[in-house]
Amino acid sequence: MSLYQESRDGVVAEPTGEVLVEVDDLKTYYGSEGGLLGGNPVKAVDGVSFDIHRGETLGLVGESGCGKSTLGRTLMQLESATAGEVRYDGTDITTLSGKELKEWRQNVQMVFQDPDGSLNDRMTVGEIIKEPLNVHNWKTPTERRQRARELLDIVGLKEDHYYRYPFQFSGGQRQRVGIARALALEPDFLVLDEPVSALDVSVQAKILNLLNDLQEEFGLTYLIIAHDLSVVEHICDRVAVMYLGNIMELGPTDAIFDEPANPYTNSLLSAIPEPDPTLEKSRMTLRGTPPSPRDPPSGCVFSTRCPLKIRPEQYEDLDDDVWEGIEIFRAVLRDRGDLSKSVRQRLRDLLGLETRGMDIEEVLEESFGELDVPSDVQQHIDSAVEHVRRDDLQSAQEELETEFGSVCEQEVPENLPVGDTGRTSHCHRHRDEHEGTLDYIESHGYER
Amino acid sequence: MAVLVIVEFGALWGGIMALPWDTPMGLLTGVLPGAIGGAVAGIASVFADAGAWLADLPTLLSREWIPNQGHRVPGGGWEGTFLGLEPAYAWVIRVAVVYAYAMFTFYWVWRGYMVFRRHYRYADWTPADDMIDRFRGHNWGKFGLVLVMAFVVMAMFAPTISPTTQEQNIMDPYSHNIEYYNDDAGQVMETSVGQANLLSSSKGVQRNFGLWSYDEYDRFHPTGTFTNGKDMFTLTAYGARISLFIGVFASALAGGIALSLALLTAYYKGIVDLATVVASDAFMAMPRLLVLIMLVTVLADHWVANIYSGGFIIAFLFGIWGWMGLWRAVRGPAFQIVENEWVMASKGFGERPWRIVKKHVAPYVIGYLLIYLSMSLGGYIIGAAGLAFLGLGVTAPTPEMGRLIAAGQSLVTTQSWHISIIPGLMISALVLGFNALGDGIRDAIDPKTGGDDAAGEAAAAGGGG
Structure with a gap:
């Protein structure tokens, strides 16, 4: 653990308000190159803008197929953006390529949804965790081995699991291996793509707590993609609600869960x-x-x-x-x-x-x-x-x-501010000339 | 363990030295000057010298230790053979020693692997263990392995186990002399091997030297003589070399192309995949055998056709025309495996595409490829023999099974049936061996056929969430 802390002295775990990732009108379309028979492209992410602050946990929720995983992958540059910008610490990463992109990748890592599919069954756990270190030529092979063992310890596995195969572990343990691999290069920003949705409920809580601890310890910034609202409520500082490639509402978790403004969030x-x-x-x-x-x-x-x-x-x-x-x-x-x-x-x-x-x-x-x-x-x-x-x-x-x-x-609605917590909502009803969402809900007898 | 290594060291080294070094080295020296030109000729000659030197190194198992070439002496008994034994016994002893050595080496490697697996390896279980254990329980596959090993040993030790040498008996019979006991003259006389061969030929009714026979020049022929009096066993042993070379080289080439294309198309998809589909269709649209016959004929006078007596060009063409089916067979699995999230994860930390497919896709695809390869390898061997049967491909005097079969074809109904039947049986056994081995490997790789795999899971219990 000390290894990690050395380089991170003075990092505050709490959100600092400093912007780490800036997403500006990001669009990711699929199949636009489809030509004759392709028809319209799939607009998986269609003009999304938001900021992620250093040290915070941003949740991204929405129905399946709303583009949240695609958004996560675009932030990782695993999908290429069709338009728009993603600025990480000021650099537009959508324009990076080759060596620069590889260098940058050290900063951002991903934890995948399915722990069965995200670990190569033919490699030992040690090899899996060492892999990112090997790719970036991190120090000497001996130090890499040492680091892999430390990481196993950090994520709550035993060091002698080093020579085991992923095959031999339970879902929760495998997810821990995935997290250890993501932490190997000491990233600042983790994209967690449904990190617990494939796990048992009892294990989910353990993994979420682990993530919380790691964030505090290493000052990590998280983007958590989830469809389980209780997970989001439990762990996130802010939440973005996504529908059909658009962010419908974005704001502090408490505000959104207590008093949702957008009709979609309400539903x-x-x-x-x-x-x-x-x-x-x-x-x-x-x-x-x-x-x-x-x-x-x-x-x-x-x-x-x-x-x-x-x-x-x-x-x-x-x-x-x-x-x-x-x-x-x-x-x-x-x-x-x-x-x-x-x-x-x-x-x-x-x-x-x-x-x-x-x-x-x-x-x-x-x-x-x-x-x-x-x-x-x-x-x-x-x-x-x-x-x-x-x-x-x-x-x-x-x-x-x-x-x-x-x-x-x-008309496409704007992202209008709601309340005084920096919340925005993508709905015409927040304009002055229309009846607000809350009033409408009350007057039409809906309950939340 | 250490003791085992020391005891075995000499024997192992003998095995390494007994490899047919001259073959790859001869190939290398054959290729280099032509391919790169005069500038590299100097380097090539260094390679040739090194190869020759390696080939000349003394080996533990050599025919000189247990010679079987001798002649009778007037008073009865033999001279020049091992302990004065009859040549047949001397030969049997030598073959037995060679196979005993091969078996012991194999056993030692296996034993070493088991010891390593049990005591030295850090991981107490790997996925390969299950495959090997499944193969151990697969009798048909083990039978195939034994057949293939027997042929590999025969090809590797061809100079040692053949009753006479290739140089003396096949390539240059008129430059070598032998001594023999002439019954009529009652004394030991000398003659050239070519002369002796002329009077030792198997030609059906008029003259025949069949299985387990001596000719009039005191030479022993375990599987008889050929139509021109050359020793059948020597011919088939060296023929096995060529057949194995063609089979393995063509398979490696076709498999290599198929694997690289499968990885390439699976990783990049789209236009690359389409181009490969079109290319493979184009190759498939050409009738393979006719194209091969044409190319072998067209290239007959080219320097390429002389490498390894024409065996190289045959193997090369089989390889070039063999990848389509293999590629189609492994393309599907490759596409499936590339979709796994571990590939995405690997991209996520910036791994290079080539390394991604090598580490995360290829190990899964190679299993499938091996199965298809073991099936097609037999086809290449048969194909090469078929071409030789038609008089194409490997050129005389280099022995090739197909040509032996063709030469003996008209004598099958006579006493000289062995000329066709022996190489025919050998080649069938070789192909059968490879197919059986392929079956075994397939069943070993596919976990659904074997015992349960849950054993490993229990071992990991405890620790973590």
Whole structure:
């Protein structure tokens, strides 16, 4: 342990406020080079900006497929960014290559989600931990061996595990080996990609505590990627909530968990089960699945599923259920008209072969059912249905869009400050002219 | 342990020295002047000298210790043979000593490995242990190993175990003389080997020297004589050398190409992969055998065709035309293994791509490759024999199994059946051995076929989370 501390005297474990990593409008797209058949690129990370302060733990949460792992890998330069900047200690690392990149890599290490897949089974634990040292020609081979043994001790394994194979360890022990490997080069910044989600709950706590201790001891900065909110609440100083390649809300953990501002954060937190079975709760359930990142919605990416979406003025007082019916109806149409369909389907469309076979009555029944739909709404729906019957999904969507669409679908929201804790939220509702999220939640009878 | 090493040191050194040094050295001297030009000729000659010197070093197991070439003496009995024994017995003793030595060396290496594994190695278990243990329980694979080892020993010790020497009997028979006891004259006379060969040929009905026979010149032929009177056993022993060389060299070349391409395509994917697919299709679209026949014919007068009596060019062409199937077979596994997070982790701390694939991908792919190689190795040997049968490839007088078979073909129905049958059986056994060995290796590498692997896990219990 002393080895580590020598070089780190005076490092404060607490967040210092000094910015270590600055991410500026970062974009990572896949498959944009796909050419003829590729269609739109997958926008895994689509314009993300945030800072990570030295010594802090930033959590990155979101549903699977929202791009959080891609973001982590882009920060590590394991994926190349399509646009934007990542500044580490002032240098833009997206432009580094060759020797500089290799040098820089010493500063940033990653711990992977799956401890089974992240350790090469044909190497002994000692070799695995020594590997980064070998790559960077760290001191002499004897010192490397010594260092590997020390690292084993630091992460709570025994030194005589040096000659064992990963095969012989449990998941938690393997994850410790992974952490030891990540620490080998004395990095300042660790990207932890779901470090505990593959582990038993009892082991999870041990690993999280280990991470906490290591951070205090060595003054590390963490970016923790997780989908488990309780993990994030337990360990993070600040949290970034991600949805479809965008950061929806970013702020101190306490503030976000106590009083979420963004509608998406609200829905996420609302999904946490309560331990009390008698408690009746009107949850803000999320409809359907996230849209395809190949063809994200216009305006706010969350607009297709948002329960707090801003309505056009004339529908401000429309019954919530009818509004939801309209939204479901539009979601179905959108789904059918999805641009990210297969090549075969696209070919068929080009040839004019109709394959969708949508039963519009069924959709209507599902969306509105027994609801008492006001006539002005009904009128537009009927018109849309007419378009659908003529196989003109495009017009049907446009019709509904012009009538029921709002700023949420037309404009990309800014990251607006919320409260006085430096929190930002990606939502139009924080503008003065709209009803704030909290007020809306209260006035519409949702509970968190 | 140390005592074991000291006791064995002499014998081991003998084994190292008994390697056919002249073969690679001859190859080297053959390649260098042509390939690089006159400037390096000086260096080449140094290599040649070093090779010759190494080849001339005295060895522990040499034919001079137990000679079997002698002649009868008027009063009965033999002169010039080991302890005055009959040449057949002297030869049997020499072969037995060579194989005993080989077996002992093998046993010693195995024993040494076990001792190392049990007492000296830091890790008390490695994944390779399980593979070796599984192979130990695989009788068919062990049978293959024994066959292959028997051939390797025969090829390695060909100068020692053949009843006569290649130089004397095959390459330059008219420059060597032998003594023999002439029954008619009742005295020991001298003649050239070429002359003796002429009267020792096996030609079916008119004259035949079959298995385990002496010719009229007091020479012993364990597996008879060839159609021109040369010793069959010597021919097949040296033929085994060429066959093994072709098989191993072609496999190494094809396997090397296949492995590098598999690693390359798996790591870079995309356009590299596509290019390789197209290249392999292009190679596959050409009928291999016809192309080989064409190239062997076209290159017949080129200096390349003279290296190792044409064995090199055959092996080289087999290698160049052999990688496609192997590459396809290992491409899938390679793609799968590159997706593992440990590869990503390795990138994460800045490892170079070449080292990543070498350390983190290749060890997994080589297992698959070995299996396919052991299957195709037999094919190369058979292929080379087939070409020789057609009169292509390895040139006379260098012995090649296929040519021996071809020469004896018309005599199969006569007393001289051994000319075709013996090399035919040998080559079948060799290919069978490699296939059986391949089966064994495959089953050893694939953990699903063997006992349980949980033993190691218990050993690691305790410590950590």
